[in-house]
Amino acid sequence: MNNQRGKHSIVFSNRPNIVGAAAVGGVKESQGPQKKWFDFTLEDDIFGEKTWEKAEGKMVKKAIDLALSNGRVSEKQVDILLGGDLINQLMIANYAARDLQMPFLGLYGACSTMTESLIAGSVFIDGGYASCAVCAASSHYCTAERQFRMPLEHGNQRPPSAQWTATAAGSMVLSKDRAPGRNICVTAATIGRVLDPGIKDVNEMGAAMAPAAADTLLTHFRDLGRSPEDYDVILSGDLGHVGKKILMDLMAKQGVPMAENYNDCGALMYDDSQDVHSGGSGCGCSASIFAGRIIKEMRQGKIRRALIMSTGALLSTISSGQGETIPGIAHAVVLEAEGGE
Amino acid sequence: MNNQRGKHSIVFSNRPNIVGAAAVGGVKESQGPQKKWFDFTLEDDIFGEKTWEKAEGKMVKKAIDLALSNGRVSEKQVDILLGGDLINQLMIANYAARDLQMPFLGLYGACSTMTESLIAGSVFIDGGYASCAVCAASSHYCTAERQFRMPLEHGNQRPPSAQWTATAAGSMVLSKDRAPGRNICVTAATIGRVLDPGIKDVNEMGAAMAPAAADTLLTHFRDLGRSPEDYDVILSGDLGHVGKKILMDLMAKQGVPMAENYNDCGALMYDDSQDVHSGGSGCGCSASIFAGRIIKEMRQGKIRRALIMSTGALLSTISSGQGETIPGIAHAVVLEAEGGE
Numbered sequence: 001m002n003n004q005r006g007k008h009s010i011v012f013s014n015r016p017n018i019v020g021a022a023a024v025g026g027v028k029e030s031q032g033p034q035k036k037w038f039d040f041t042l043e044d045d046i047f048g049e050k051t052w053e054k055a056e057g058k059m060v061k062k063a064i065d066l067a068l069s070n071g072r073v074s075e076k077q078v079d080i081l082l083g084g085d086l087i088n089q090l091m092i093a094n095y096a097a098r099d100l101q102m103p104f105l106g107l108y109g110a111c112s113t114m115t116e117s118l119i120a121g122s123v124f125i126d127g128g129y130a131s132c133a134v135c136a137a138s139s140h141y142c143t144a145e146r147q148f149r150m151p152l153e154h155g156n157q158r159p160p161s162a163q164w165t166a167t168a169a170g171s172m173v174l175s176k177d178r179a180p181g182r183n184i185c186v187t188a189a190t191i192g193r194v195l196d197p198g199i200k201d202v203n204e205m206g207a208a209m210a211p212a213a214a215d216t217l218l219t220h221f222r223d224l225g226r227s228p229e230d231y232d233v234i235l236s237g238d239l240g241h242v243g244k245k246i247l248m249d250l251m252a253k254q255g256v257p258m259a260e261n262y263n264d265c266g267a268l269m270y271d272d273s274q275d276v277h278s279g280g281s282g283c284g285c286s287a288s289i290f291a292g293r294i295i296k297e298m299r300q301g302k303i304r305r306a307l308i309m310s311t312g313a314l315l316s317t318i319s320s321g322q323g324e325t326i327p328g329i330a331h332a333v334v335l336e337a338e339g340g341e
Numbered sequence: 342m343n344n345q346r347g348k349h350s351i352v353f354s355n356r357p358n359i360v361g362a363a364a365v366g367g368v369k370e371s372q373g374p375q376k377k378w379f380d381f382t383l384e385d386d387i388f389g390e391k392t393w394e395k396a397e398g399k400m401v402k403k404a405i406d407l408a409l410s411n412g413r414v415s416e417k418q419v420d421i422l423l424g425g426d427l428i429n430q431l432m433i434a435n436y437a438a439r440d441l442q443m444p445f446l447g448l449y450g451a452c453s454t455m456t457e458s459l460i461a462g463s464v465f466i467d468g469g470y471a472s473c474a475v476c477a478a479s480s481h482y483c484t485a486e487r488q489f490r491m492p493l494e495h496g497n498q499r500p501p502s503a504q505w506t507a508t509a510a511g512s513m514v515l516s517k518d519r520a521p522g523r524n525i526c527v528t529a530a531t532i533g534r535v536l537d538p539g540i541k542d543v544n545e546m547g548a549a550m551a552p553a554a555a556d557t558l559l560t561h562f563r564d565l566g567r568s569p570e571d572y573d574v575i576l577s578g579d580l581g582h583v584g585k586k587i588l589m590d591l592m593a594k595q596g597v598p599m600a601e602n603y604n605d606c607g608a609l610m611y612d613d614s615q616d617v618h619s620g621g622s623g624c625g626c627s628a629s630i631f632a633g634r635i636i637k638e639m640r641q642g643k644i645r646r647a648l649i650m651s652t653g654a655l656l657s658t659i660s661s662g663q664g665e666t667i668p669g670i671a672h673a674v675v676l677e678a679e680g681g682e
Contacts, residue, residue, distance in 0.1 A: 008420075008444045010470050050663075051663050053659060053660070053663065054663070079349075080532060084449065086430075087657070087659060088429050088430075088657050088658060088659055089427075089429075089449070089451065089655065089656060089657035089658075089659075089660075090449045090655075090657075091655075091657040091659055091660050094535060094655040094657075094668060094670075095535075095660070095665070095668070097534070097535040097670075098535040098536070098537050098655075098668045101534050101535075102534065103349045103532035103533065103534055104532070104533070104534060104535055104670065105448065105450070105457055105460070105461065105532065105672075106448065106449040106450050106457075107446065107447065107448060107449070108425065108430070108431045108447040108448070108449045109446070109447050110430065116446055116447075119446070120446065120461065123464055123465060123468060123470050124464060126468065126470075127464060127467065127468030127469075127470070128468075129351050129464050129467075129468070147659075191421060191444035191445070191446065192444065192445070193438070193442050193443065193444055193445060194435060194436075194438040194439040194442075194445055195439070196439050314430065314431075314432075314435040314439075315430060316428070316429050316430035316431075316432040316435075317429060317430075318394060318428060318429055318430075318432055318488075319394070319430075319432050319436070322391075322392050322394065322395070324436070327435060327436070327439045329435075329438075329445065
């Protein structure tokens with residue numbers, strides 16, 4: 001049956017299959033290096049809606065629709081929808097769940113939501129509690145910035161450590177049944193703890209998340225008796241350039257240096273000419289890179305085993321206003337491609 | 342192994358055990374009919390802290406501490422913490438998870454969070470993905486009112502349909518191992534859908550949630566081939582007096598009338614003299630009544646089989662400001678007491 005190795009990691013003996021996946025990118029995101037990996041790109045970030053929030057809702061539904069369709073799964077076959085976003089009271093995911101009419105569990109892990117939903121979905125599938133689960137996460141620059149930082153119209157300056165909330169959404173469809181041809185499955189996961197390095201600056205999200213990311217990686221390697229070279233790709237998200245460097249320093253200090261196979265979704269989302277400083281952030285950043293590029297590269301046979309880890313900065317405008325620090329969390333998931341070579 | 346009956350309901354073949362449970366009540370709550378069922382009551386709702394949010398955080402940690410202690414489980418034995426609250430970005434649960442240092446999945450289902458966390462926790466235990474899981478939810482009148490409605494200092498009038506956010510917290514400790522003596526376990530669950538009856542008034546939460554609650558009950562009875570008389574107690578929360586009446590009307594129209602064994606946590610939390618209009622609400626209302634009164638009555642042999650269903654109004658101040666309606670969701674869990682008679 002289902003084995004648990006160590007306290008924080010799970011090995012999935014039934015290997016839930018990722019039969020469908022899709023990524024949606026906003027305008028700025030589709031001008032960057034991820035362009036060719038998106039399944040759908042926006043021509044305008046308002047996406048024909050009256051508000052940014054409704055646009056984000058339409059984006060995540062688009063990602064889910066495309067993932068279902070490329071997974072050849074109908075809405076009625078879905079036993080559970082698991083997802084979340086950054087907007088207050090999970091507004092985006094709640095309205096998507098209303099429109100989709102699937103049994104729904106709302107999740108909040110800030111930008112760690114994509115791997116949080118993959119872990120919960122994999123547990124439901126692996127244990128036989130669902131035959132088909134949809135996981136999804138999204139973010140939108142215009143909804144997140146005004147909620148967490150400044151109104152866009154304010155045009156405030158951003159320090160070099162600031163990250164740019166990606167306008168993007170990602171969805172994966174998990175099934176107990178294998179996909180035809182080359183199959184991708186979830187084989188293990190590590191659930192993170194909340195760690196707090198004492199950062200108070202909302203423009204230092206990478207520094208706030210890096211210790212939690214390092215803790216989850218170290219726990220993962222320890223629990224499973226693995227090391228970084230056991231993976232073709234290790235991808236965190238979204239530490240950004242600054243947080244990525246901190247993570248690499250922390251890992252090296254712990255005797256587990258990260259090598260060429262490691263990168264970060266925040267560092268990958270934009271190129272240097274796009275003026276985003278430390279890189280991308282937001283639930284949609286890692287969700288769209290995992291559901292877009294990583295799944296496609298696995299299907300193409302370029303990646304056999306990937307460790308993907310969304311990272312979340314547990315920032316609240318209320319806690320910041322009360323002088324509280326910003327803790328971080330990170331959840332890791334192992335994806336493996338098999339067959340179809 | 343684990344059976345799934347119907348699409349939306351789960352039968353737990355390994356029957357996860359509730360070995361510990363505790364409820365914490367605020368000042369107003371401990372002046373009402375639930376007083377004797379709380380494990381701890383506040384003398385002052387600020388609970389020695391500098392902000393209402395920090396007070397709520399201390400309450401939920403107190404509920405978790407007491408549940409672990411009466412379940413004779415140490416913090417280090419806990420494999421996963423599942424919980425949430427109403428405050429932006431899950432602030433209360435995030436900081437509790439930081440202080441407790443347990444692997445953590447944050448959940449948001451508005452006032453449905455307690456049964457959402459019980460379902461997720463039961464899946465982790467039943468499937469062997471965790472040996473011990475802590476589930477928790479909280480709310481605080483002073484943190485919720487200023488976030489969702491008006492600053493307290495404004496002293497605005499409340500219509501008869503308005504509910505009073507309970508200052509309360511509840512926690513349950515799930516284990517793969519049975520408790521000594523009379524044992525309480527989770528035997529089944531039904532995951533709800535998001536339904537939207539088109540309510541826009543934030544003082545009509547009962548009406549916003551009642552259709553989702555009726556849908557979950559009807560689905561539960563259909564999936565499991567059961568009817569209301571199969572339960573000693575059916576308890577929803579928190580529809581309040583107004584929502585409870587709407588639910589009873591909806592169920593009667595569907596040919597499944599609710600009888601004397603049905604009640605609602607919102608209707609039970611306060612008595613008529615406490616001037617709370619339609620009754621209690623907030624994640625902590627049903628969490629504290631389930632973890633307080635219901636678990637104690639089951640241990641005392643007064644209840645053998647209970648159907649508990651937390652209900653959530655998926656309200657966001659942003660969506661309300663954009664003219665959106667308030668959808669509802671409800672998740673149901675079956676608790677059974679066995680042995681020790």
